[in-house]
Amino acid sequence: MISIMRLIKRFVITLILSLLILLVLNIVLIVTVLQNDRESMGGWGTASQLAETLNAGPDGKYELPEEGRRMLEQGNTWAVLVQDGTGDVIWHSENLPEEIQLHYSAAEISWYTRGYIEDYPTTTAAMGENLIIVGNPKERYWKELYPTWNLDMIKNLPRTILIFFGANLAIVFLIYFIVVSGILRSMKPIVQGIQALPGGGDMYVKEKGLLSDLAAALNQVSEMLRCQEYELKKKEQARADWISGVSHDIRTPLSMVMGYAADIEEDAKESEEIRQKAGIIRMQSVRMKNLVNDLNLASKLEYQVQPVKSEEMNLMTLLRETAVYFMNLDIEGKYPVELAVDRMQISEGSFYGDKELLKRAVHNLLLNAQIHNPAGCQIRMELSEYPELFCITIEDDGIGVTDEQLEKLRNTPHYMLSSGTASEQRHGLGLLIVQQIIAAHGGRVEFGQGVKRGFRVDIFLNKSGKSIKVEGDN
Amino acid sequence: MNYDYLKNKKILLVDDEEGLRQMVLSILKKDGYEQVKSAGTVKEALELSKMWQPEFAILDVMLPDGDGFCLFEQMRSFLDIPVLFLTARGEEDDRIRGFGLGADDYVVKPFLPRELLFRIQAILRRTYKEDNPLLELAFSRVDFERAEVIRQGEHIPLTAKEYAILQTLGRNAGRIVTIDSLCEAAWGDNPYGYENTLMAHIRRIREKIEENPSKPVSLITVKGLGYKLIPSTTKIHS
Incomplete structure (x- = not known):
């Protein structure tokens, strides 16, 4: 309805302007004509x-x-x-x-x-x-026989003209409103319908009155939108289900690949070469496992099948738990994690979000450091608090990234990265998941280079849970 | 520390996939577990449970004639044993359901044998701790039954808090335990604000178990994260 008011306002302004222009024009015309006559x-x-x-x-x-x-x-x-x-x-x-x-x-x-x-x-x-x-010739002049005017009337002339003008204006408006209000009344439901369209097209306009054909067309559009949205949802659900099904079915066979590979790797009776190869199979199957997990979660987050819970948690505790879980699995101790805090405090970093998902994000970043640094590296985590937000920093001192890779990471949808040559280290979905999870919490992720070469990730989470508006953020 | 006493516990493995069953059986056997039996259906599992009376069960969730959750509930009616779910269903809801029923752990396939073994051992150690209440450390030995530390023949009693902290560390011997878990073990559900108190208790525990408390070798700090108790035999799987 706001746009209708705007329409009326614009019309009124145009009308007043037109009337003023007409008035001035007429006065000029009259004066010119009289002037000509006055010459004689x-x-x-x-x-x-x-x-x-x-x-x-x-x-x-x-x-x-x-x-x-x-x-x-x-x-x-x-x-x-x-x-x-x-x-x-x-x-x-x-x-x-x-x-x-x-x-x-x-x-x-x-x-x-x-x-x-x-x-x-x-x-x-x-x-x-x-x-x-x-x-003078008979047909040349007309004479006014009683050429006297009441002086009061002449004195009041400006006011009288104004009143005339006002009255004319009022009558013009009245006519306009009577004509237009009829159109508006029949347009109102259509305008409301169009305004409802971006919200998903869930609306119906009664098909009667002056603009019934317009209403019918609008209803058709709405119906089409609804159908399309339903189809899209169905498709997305089907895709998510399909990925979920595949990732489920692959788990048991992958268990056996992983299990037997690890078994052979640790079997002292086997030759060194066989054990090494088994080790590679084991490592790769772990990657496949992570990929399967990531793929499943990524599709769920993408199609918003996975609900994001909001529970109170302690970010410091979350970081500690994730780091310890990661370190306890790192049997060789090649990837020590250090949590940088002045004091061992657990009463800080109270945040509302989905604990499991955030853990997953942090764990993915730790795994990322592990995957890209087979020789091992030191990982440093830090939780900083600002008035409006928390920042989780995870930084390693490993091989790091080139500027070019960084540029790619920042600007390309993550799965596109795997389109490189075969020799290029292919990426999993790990970082995409991190971005999705953080985005679902209204935060943002920044990739960069570490202080000591390495790779650095900063996660910004808004305390209020609302999304962080930053230039260039999408 | 010797965990051999756990190796003769009777373990029931239920999974419908023959290949996976064989693999887990071989992993368990290789790790020294001598009494392991397996079943492929709910029916088989229930019969075996009644006859054989296992002391620990590893259950799959999806079985041809029912699901693992129901099987677990039925088993519970006549058998009180710890259970670990080993399943391809990694959904949060399934996990919560499993733990809600009282499962001791929930492992999602695929898994590394080592991780599974460790989890099994942790459950068994927790459940059957009274069988071996002694925890061997580099310079001392902890007797959980009497709540005391034995160092060079001297018996030093543990306070309730020290006991709770040491027990949590001992259950996870060789692994890092977060300060959050330790505070929770000692002070319950709302452990915030006890960090400094925890540090004080750790210091007192060190005075009891270490030779030189300022240079600890058994109870070590992992900066920013938590603590780790090192058993005297670092190789847990021996």
Whole structure:
């Protein structure tokens, strides 16, 4: 509905602007037209000019010079000069129509000044004590017979105009709202429907009224979206189930591969070469095991089949448990883990999240260090606390990564990394899982180089559990 | 430390996969377990349990005529023995269900033989500890039955907390135990805030079991993580 309000607002503004423009335009037009008319001052100018041109001869006879005569001819006008006192015409132009009288009373003069002589619109001018009356052609002017205006009305004119304008505006709006509200009423459910579409298309618009065909189309789109979403979910579920099934079925045979390989590896009766080979089989089957576990979890996290629990836990305890679990399995002790803390404190690092998943993430990082450093390496873990977040750092002093690899890790979806040549060390899903788990907790993971060569991972977890907004974060 | 007394415990292995059964049997035999029998179905397992009275069971969850959880519950009605689930079902729910029923451990396939053996031994040691309450250390010996340390003929009694801590360490001898687990063993469910007290107790335990408490060889610190108790025979599997 917000967008409808915006629509109305925009329309009103446009309307007011248009009205203002129209008003200004009209005023300009009127003024221009009037200006043109004013040039001849509606025939009054001719009378004044005649008064100046007409000469009284020495014998008391009046004479009109050539230019005055031409002026009268051009305008197709006639003129008389009425003497003061007697009311007699003491001069008249040669083209005076016959019906024009040659004597005027004071009442007639007053009337003819305002109006017409025999339908000829007249204009007058004073010439000394006498009066010049100019008769214009019948169809040229219209005269207002009662040219008086109430002064109050003229004084109030600006206000009156404003009221006129306002009233006009109000009526225009009223018409607009009556017309538009009908359209709006039929549009409202459609707009609501469209607004509901991004939320998954779960909506229905009644197919009636002005825009029923639009509503029908919208319902079709919604239905399609629902179907697509359902299909997608079904597909994702099927994929997750399939991966889960495969990873389940592979566990028992893999147990036997691992078991017998380890058995041969530890069998003193076998030759050194055989035992070494068995060792390789064992190691590789462990990798397969990790891959199977990762694949299963990755698909579940990807398709959001795995629920992320929220339980209170202690991050320090979690790190210790994971490190100890890892170290207890590292029988040869090639990968000592050090947890850097000032004091052995377990009352810090209270966090809400999925404990098992976070353990898995940390364990994957430890395993990652192990896989990439077959000769062994020192691993250092650190938990730092900031006002808003926790940072878990896991760093090793092993072979580390090149800048190029780092760039790849940061920018490529992880499983894409295995598209390299066969000689390149192929990666499992370990780091992808870490990213997924941390992302599911609203945190982020950063990869980098360790202080002493090695590989370094920083995990940032927001204390409030809300996602951390960082530029470039997706 | 000698764990041979555990090797003649009767172990029942239930798994429907013949090949896997054979492998686990051979692993157990090789490690010195002499009395191991296996079953492939719930029916077989129940019959064997009644007749043979095993002292420990390794159960698969998915069996052709039922599931391991139900089998476990039925066995419990006439037999009180520790159980380890060995299964391909690694889901969190399954794990929780297994532990909820009272299982002692839950191992998801695939597994390394060594890890399985260690877990079995840990369970057996925990369950049948009274059979051999003596823990041999480099300079002393811990008698858990009498709650005392014997060093050079001298009997030094252990306090309740020291006993709880040493017992937890002893059960996991040769492995690191987190300070969290130790605090929990000594002070219960809410162990936070006892780290310093734990350090004090560790110091006192060292005074009792070590020759030189400032240079410990039996109870060693793993920086930042926890402690490790080294039995006098470091090779546990002997």
